[in-house]
Amino acid sequence: MTVAIRPATEADLPSITAIYGDAVTTSTASFETDPPTLDEMTRRFTVLRDGGYPYLVAVRDGAVAGYAYAGPYHQRAAYRSTVEDSIYVARTARGGGIGRSLLEALIAECERIDCRAIVAIIAESGSTASTALHARLGFRPVGTLEAVGYKHGRWLDVTLMQRPLGPARDTPPTRA
Known part of the structure; x- marks a missing residue:
């Protein structure tokens, strides 16, 4: 199984919408x-793309198997170098390393655009797969919001x- 990670295009949006729709209706992700x-x-894709944020897809056997993007952590200017990640993998493609490939590529893209911190907001604290994936790629827990x-x-x-x-903290950001 070969998986290619590439920037998302508008042609990918029907598949992205289906993957996300399944996550919305069947999970707490x-x-x-x-x-x-x-x-x-x-609309959401266009806002992120036009803002210069990375939006990636994983393609396996010619079909979108997952996607990931980074967007502003918050809107206020002082947060401009901090992004929040989002990763969704099609149910039929989970457990095969696609999430890891997407997150690795997303981290590299966020560094390329001179972001200094990436935040994961993981719904349902018991989501061990997402928590473990982020931990393997250098994320550390910084808090829990209970019953929100x-x-x-x-x-x-x-x-x-x-x-x-x-x-990170060693120099001021260059991101406008």
Whole structure:
């Protein structure tokens, strides 16, 4: 099985929308409760792409098997060098290293655009796969927000993890 990681295009958005829609309806990986439409996913993609943020897909056997992107952690200017990651892998492709390949590529892209920290906000603190993946790639836990989301009939915690990027605190950022 060969997996290629590349920048996402608008042609990938129907597959991305389907992967995310499945995650929204069947899991707690996202705190959204209604799957966004293709138009909404296109809008979100355009905002990130136009902002210069990385948005990647993993392609296996000619089909999008997962995607990852980084976006602003917060909107205020002082946060401009900190990004938040998001990774979603199709149910049929989980457990094969696609998430790791996407996250490795995303980290490299975030360093390329001179980001200094990447934050993972992992829904449902008991999500051992996501927590373990991030830990293997240098993220460390920095906190837990308890019972901040209610989905599928239960309250959910969120684990916060963080990883320095590039020179981290050693020099001021150049990202505008």
